[in-house]
Every structure is written in C-alpha cells, then in structure tokens.
Amino acid sequence: VSTKASLLLLFAVAVVLGLLRSDLLSRMTSGRPKVQISFWNGFTGPDGRTMLEMIRKFNEANPDVEVSMQRMAWATYYNKLMVACTDNRGPEVFVIHASTLPRMQRAGFIAPATDLLEGPNAIPKDDFEPYVLAQTRFGNDYIGVPLDIHPQGMYCNTDMLKKAGLVDAAGNPKPPADKEEFLHAANAMREDPGHTGHPDVWGFALSMWQNNYQSLLPQFDGRYLDEHGNADLANPHNIEAMKFIASLKPLVPPPENGLGWLGFRTQKVAMVWDGVYMLGDLKRLADMPYIGAPIPVIGRHPGTMADSHVLCMRRDLNPAERNAAERFIRFVSANSIEWAGAGQVPARRPVRASPEFRKMQVQYAFSQQIPWMMYPPRTPVLFEVSLEIQLAVEKVVRGRASPEEALRVANENAQRFIDTDRRENVRKGGNP
Amino acid sequence: VSGFRQARRRGLLFVVPYGASFTAFIVLPIVVALVLAFMQFDLTSRESIKFIGWRNFQEALADKYFWMAMKATVSYVVLMVPSLIVSSLAVALGMNAMSHGRSSVRALLFLPGMLNVAVSAILWRWFYEGEFGLLNYYLKHLGFQPLPWLSDVHYAMPSIVLMSLWWVMGGTSVILLTALQQIPKQIVEAAVLDGAVNGRLFFRVLLPQLRPVLLFVVITNTIAGFQVFGQPLLLTNGGPELATRGVVQYIYEQAFSTYRLGYGAAMSWLLFAVIAVLAIGQYQLFRRAVS
Numbered sequence: 001v002s003t004k005a006s007l008l009l010l011f012a013v014a015v016v017l018g019l020l021r022s023d024l025l026s027r028m029t030s031g032r033p034k035v036q037i038s039f040w041n042g043f044t045g046p047d048g049r050t051m052l053e054m055i056r057k058f059n060e061a062n063p064d065v066e067v068s069m070q071r072m073a074w075a076t077y078y079n080k081l082m083v084a085c086t087d088n089r090g091p092e093v094f095v096i097h098a099s100t101l102p103r104m105q106r107a108g109f110i111a112p113a114t115d116l117l118e119g120p121n122a123i124p125k126d127d128f129e130p131y132v133l134a135q136t137r138f139g140n141d142y143i144g145v146p147l148d149i150h151p152q153g154m155y156c157n158t159d160m161l162k163k164a165g166l167v168d169a170a171g172n173p174k175p176p177a178d179k180e181e182f183l184h185a186a187n188a189m190r191e192d193p194g195h196t197g198h199p200d201v202w203g204f205a206l207s208m209w210q211n212n213y214q215s216l217l218p219q220f221d222g223r224y225l226d227e228h229g230n231a232d233l234a235n236p237h238n239i240e241a242m243k244f245i246a247s248l249k250p251l252v253p254p255p256e257n258g259l260g261w262l263g264f265r266t267q268k269v270a271m272v273w274d275g276v277y278m279l280g281d282l283k284r285l286a287d288m289p290y291i292g293a294p295i296p297v298i299g300r301h302p303g304t305m306a307d308s309h310v311l312c313m314r315r316d317l318n319p320a321e322r323n324a325a326e327r328f329i330r331f332v333s334a335n336s337i338e339w340a341g342a343g344q345v346p347a348r349r350p351v352r353a354s355p356e357f358r359k360m361q362v363q364y365a366f367s368q369q370i371p372w373m374m375y376p377p378r379t380p381v382l383f384e385v386s387l388e389i390q391l392a393v394e395k396v397v398r399g400r401a402s403p404e405e406a407l408r409v410a411n412e413n414a415q416r417f418i419d420t421d422r423r424e425n426v427r428k429g430g431n432p
Numbered sequence: 433v434s435g436f437r438q439a440r441r442r443g444l445l446f447v448v449p450y451g452a453s454f455t456a457f458i459v460l461p462i463v464v465a466l467v468l469a470f471m472q473f474d475l476t477s478r479e480s481i482k483f484i485g486w487r488n489f490q491e492a493l494a495d496k497y498f499w500m501a502m503k504a505t506v507s508y509v510v511l512m513v514p515s516l517i518v519s520s521l522a523v524a525l526g527m528n529a530m531s532h533g534r535s536s537v538r539a540l541l542f543l544p545g546m547l548n549v550a551v552s553a554i555l556w557r558w559f560y561e562g563e564f565g566l567l568n569y570y571l572k573h574l575g576f577q578p579l580p581w582l583s584d585v586h587y588a589m590p591s592i593v594l595m596s597l598w599w600v601m602g603g604t605s606v607i608l609l610t611a612l613q614q615i616p617k618q619i620v621e622a623a624v625l626d627g628a629v630n631g632r633l634f635f636r637v638l639l640p641q642l643r644p645v646l647l648f649v650v651i652t653n654t655i656a657g658f659q660v661f662g663q664p665l666l667l668t669n670g671g672p673e674l675a676t677r678g679v680v681q682y683i684y685e686q687a688f689s690t691y692r693l694g695y696g697a698a699m700s701w702l703l704f705a706v707i708a709v710l711a712i713g714q715y716q717l718f719r720r721a722v723s
Contacts, residue, residue, distance in 0.1 A: 079688040086475055103691070107476040256580030258562035268563070380476065383689045394673050398585075424692075425477040 034066040035324040038091035040081060041309075042074035043342075046280035050342035058331045065324040067093075078104070085109035090314050093325045096144065098135035098308040099376040105138050106380055106425070111315040112141035116326055123333055127348040135375055136310055144310035145329050146347035147336060150276050151306035151373050152215040153366035154296065157189075158289040160201065160270040164188040175271075175293035182296040186251050189270035200268070202253050206245070207260035207272040209397050210390040211305055215273055216241040217374060219299030224377035224385065231414035233389065234407040242403035244298055246396050255397050276366045279343035292362030294369045306373035308347060345370070380425070384417035468697035475691035488698030498699060500674055501682040502706075504589065508664075508678060509657035511593040516653055517646065520601050524608035525634075538609065541602035549599070553666035556595040557582070560667070582668050585675045592663050592676055599663075600656075604649055611645035612638065647718035651711050658707045679703050 043051050048071045055067050070091070072080060078100065084090040086107055096104050104110060117125050117133075125133060128146060136144045154175060161173035166185055168174040176182040186203030193200070206212050217223070222237040232238075253259040253269070261278065263269035265285060273295055282288050295304045311329045313322065332339070336346035337356050345367045346352055358364050377385050392410035395401035401409070472484045492498045523541065527534050544552065559566045560581035568578035581591040615638065623637040639646075661680040664670060670677030679699065687696030 082475055082691060103476050108478070256562055256583040257578070258583055263563065266564070381690070391673060394671070398672070424472055425474060425480050
C-alpha cells in the first residue's frame, strides 16, 4: 500500500470518527441535531461514576439530547462556575450546594426553576422537606431542585462495639444514642493496655472539627444568625455546644496527631462523626466493619448539620435547551435512589420511603436525623462566617481560647463581614 | 540605510509574537488590576460595581487578616531566604570540592525542583502526617516524641520552609556552584599561597567574588518568598489558625472565594509595593557592598 493511499485511508477514518463524534451524523440520520447539555459538578469521587452512569441512562432514553458531564474539585469548582456563568459561557445545568445559593443567586445567572416544582408535570413539592425546599427559594421563585441531603452522622466500628460489649439483646452492635451512652462507649472502646496515655485505639476522635461542632448546634437550639440576619454566633446555646466539644479533650486524640477520619478508616478510632458522603471511602475498604447511626443526643434533642446538592439551570437557555435541561433534572431527581447508592440521602420523600433505600444501612440511619437537621448559615458571606466558626473551633480544641472568648471574637468578625457586605452590595428583593 | 531598516523590521517581526503575548498576559492584566484596585467590584453583585478611590487600600491597611497574612509571609521569607542561601552555599561548596561524581550529585539535588508544587506538597503532607507520617515514624523509632509538623501554630511554618528548601535548594545550589566555578583559579591559589585557608579563604576571597550572584539569588528568592502560595495552600490550607495563610492566599480567597476582585487587586498592589521596596533596598545594599 502506497503512502498516499495510507494517508487517504487515515483521512477517511478521521472524517468518519469526526462524524460519529459530532452531531452531524445524528442530523443526517434523524434530521435534527441533538440538544447539547453541559452538566458541571464537583462529584470527583466514586459519586462521579454513579452520576456518569445515570447520565448514560438518560442519554439512552433521550436520543434527542446529549448530556456531557464535567467534574472538578469543589475547591475550585465555584470559581470556575462563577466566572464562566457571569460571562455567559457556563454550563446549561450545574450543581450548587444549598448553603452556597445565596451568594451565587446574587450573581444573577441562575434561572428560576419554579415551573419544575409548580404547574403541570411538576415534581411534587410535597416530595421535599419544606426546610430543604426553602433553601432554594428566593423571593417568589425556586431556583433549583434539591437532589439530595447530606447530613453528618456517626460511623462506628462494629468489631470494636462488640469487643466492648456494646450490643443489643440480640447481640448486634449497638451504637450509643445519647450523651451518657456516648461517653461510656468512647471510654469503653479506648484501648490503652499500658496506661501510657497514648492508646492503641481511641474510642472517639473529632473528625472535621468545625462540622462536629456545627452538628451539635441544632441539638442545643443554637443558631448562626438572628432574625435580622446579624451574626449570633456567641449566644448561650452555641456556647453550650462548644463547651461540650471542649470537654472532650481528655477523651479524644490530641489535635496535633491528626487522627480523625484517617484513624477511623485504619481502625485506630472506634467512632467518628462525619458526612454521609464519606461512605464511598469506606466502601473501598474490603475488611472494614462499620455501621452508621445518628449523632447521639448530646443536647436537648436530636440534631445534626446537613446540606444539599441543588440542580440549577443557567438563565439564558433557549427553549430547546431549557426543555432538555428540565427533562434531565426530572430524570436525575426521579432516579435519585441510584444516586443514594453513591453515599447520599435522596431529597425526595418517596425515594427515601422505598424498600431499596431502607436497605442502605448508613444512608437510612443518617436520614433519620432529617427532621432536626440544620443547614449552614443562609448568608451571602457564608465563606467568611464559616471561616470564623472554624477558627473559633480550632482555638477551643487546641485549648487556646475559652468557648465564650472564641465565639465572641468569631461573632464580632462575622458581623464585620456582614456589615461590609450590606454596605457594598445592592440588595435585590430575593436575597435572604 | 535601507538594509539596516529592513534588518530592523525583520528583528521587530521576531519580537512581535513575544511582545503580543507579553502585552496580553502581563501588561493588560497589570492595567486591569490597577483599575480594579480603585473599584468596588464584586462579581456576585454587578449592580454595585463603582469607582471608590482609595477605599480598598484603606480597608486593607485596617484589615487585621491582611496584617496576619503579611506576618505569615514575612516569617516565611525570614526563615526561608537565609536558610536557603546558607544551605545552598554549603552544598555548592561541597560539590565544588568534589573531584568525582559532581554531575550525579548535582542532578540528584536538582531533581526535586523538577516536580510540580502539588506533587511535592502531597508527598510532604504524607511525610508530615501526625500518626502515620514518615518523619514521625522515624522519630518514634529513635525513641523521640512525634512532632506536630503541620498541626501546631509554632511548627507549621518551619515545616513549610523545610519542604520548600527541599524543593528549591537544588536550583539555587547549581547557580552558586556555577558562580564558584567562575572564580579565577589564580585568585584562589594566590590566596592559599598567602596563607588564607578554610574560613579566611571563604569569607575574604570566595564570598566577595560571589556577591553579584548572591545579590541575584537573594533578590529573586525574596520576591518568590513574598509570593509563596502553593506550599502553604496544599500543606496546611493556611492553618492552623491562619498561622500560615500568606498574603497571596488571602488575595486569592478575597478575589475567588468571596469574589471581591477590587479588594483583592488593591492588596496585590500593596504586596507589589512591599516587594519593590525590599528588592530595591536589597539591591542598593548589595551594590554598595560589591563596589
């Protein structure tokens, strides 16, 4: 075969491949181009693979639409999304955390999604917790459809529970449910045979310190902001929750040794509080004996911190794109049981009531906290306020400030950020 | 004359590609940043964008987090630059004295510098890990208490400096080695004949000869030190308790996490002013010493 013939063959193959990739072929065969939907999110873990599978199924069921997914780390995701969308180059559909909506909504690129939740063919609003749905409401509009709820909960090592005799009447491991049981379990599962003060196994470790503290706030009736949107981080309820965190010092590994989630997954820690999304990490460990449970009632009643992934659409979509985007959101929402398998709690009640979901031990256990969960502060300056909370928790855990002092400073700083934001930014009717 | 003009035109043509990219990616962003610094520019609130004069600069100078970040940056520079110069010089002197295997040692030393900052930082995060890290493993093995490399306010910055030293020392040592090899042998031999050995040879003969190169190394590393970003971001994310959050990270957070681009730009110009003053000061100081 001559070089010329080889080159021609190569060219022909390239043309065919190009046709297959482009919508030209589908236009030639069906007469209509596919509507291209770009879907951005931060699902870079195993959850991303589950979402890809859901997209594959959607594309198969909807030959006139092609959804392509782009995932990036959450740390840089919002920067890219913000810049792309404010320049009208953003994706048609994207995920935003419910807690991040106030800031993103203000940028003006998120389209109202009220018609997805009200009117003909709507996803029934009653399927969602009113508290969760309210996170997506700005003025008279809903600006997205909650896909899931990801509460914090408790992971326990079942072998260690059994070894410490923490079992029910049937001999099954029994995670602690209240403060007394929790403190007893943390002590009972601690293994320090030589009484060295450096146990081989710790009963409990603070994992994400800030989230651990924030998970206790609803239990103590705490809050972040008052009814006028001013910082209220140093109220007596929050201080009470922080005092409990401080009181754990003799019971948990010293902050400098970094044993948290890593300690749990290497079986050096018996219990941790962390998000349901960490389940994907545990599933990768073949011999890890674990069970999920609600965070014990340390305060006056159950409660935990949570957030949601919300499916949103870009504002300037043409009718065909809008239609395709809505169909995609409906599909993902309706099939969120599959998403639950990736380590999430579906936002829709009927999906949570399904037998398949009840079989998902960790997700189901964590979902029991939904009636008492609390989302991060609903403010456009969430990043700044969260950083202040984080600093306060760090100081308390390291014993560098009392709970009162740490929260007082955090409150002062947070209010400064809120004031600056109010001074600088034009409020639209829908802002919280 | 026409031939000269033609050659000049051809020369200019060669410059055009670089000139265009320099204008697009360096000059233009500098001009934009200058304009932004005088604006209230929140990407999430475009209705409120307006010129506000010097207010961003005033706010930065009154911002305690800006000063905390500046303190962290200065402590990095103060720890990093002298230790880099001393260790690189020591390594360069060692390599200069080697009769065999110098190229291999030089290549090995240079190797870490070839790695991306993310790779280096992830590697070192595992070295520094509290319970399972390599360094604490050896410390425990030798009967010492493990150290809170990245989780203690007092240890975190020196740990970042140690990682940075490992990362950049090879390049600096090679520059200094080249400078050492440029010193005329006659000068060294004459000094030795005159009885200058060891310390005297180094301080009276070699060091003065190295001053121009040291000037370059000190200034470039001071500038790089003030711009430190990747190492603290990836090793500690600015923690614990913001002890390692440098100015560049704070600028990044203001511009891309809180979307206050105007405020971020103003702080960038303040950082530029600090670097410029220091670099000019160092230059004057060394020039006087050299002359």
